Amino acid sequence: MKGRFFKRAPLRITFLYLLFGGFWILFSNRFLEILQIYKDWFFVIITAFLLYGLLSKESKARSLLEKNLEREREVIKEQAELLDWATDAIxxxxxxxxxxxxxxGAEKIYGWKK
Incomplete structure (x- = not known):
């Protein structure tokens, strides 16, 4: 019985190798495809969060700049109104x-109209 086992051992080993290799090829490719899909989705999700962070930061900065610009326009308008009170030409x-x-004052002195 022992001799019979060793006679068929090469065939069994070859068959197991063929079986294991076939499953490896079949499942490793699918595993790598699935891994590739998850890797791609992970990349898209991470870059989407980064893009959101950058855009929200830019939006906040732009909003702050617009508020400051509006405040500056109001100050300039108030200063221009104060200049209209002066009788000298400015x-x-x-x-x-x-x-x-x-x-x-410049309108009165030079006859200009706004």
Whole structure:
């Protein structure tokens, strides 16, 4: 009986190798495909969270800048209204010598209209 076992051992080993190798090829490819799909989804989810974080930070910064800009516009408007109270001619020019603002005193002295 012992001799019979060893005579068929190469056939059994070859068969087990073939069986194990076939299952390895069959399931390892599917396992790697599933792993690849999860890896891809993991990448998409992580980058989506990062994108959300960056966009929300940008949105908050933009909102803060818009509030500051509106506040600055209100201050400039108040200052322009104060300049209208002055009886002297006040003229505001940019760096290219274009007139940006003149007050009521300048209107009276030079006859300009807004």
């Amino acid at each position: 003229i505001v020019e940019d760096l290219e010598d274009r007139i940006l603002f003149w007050n009521k």
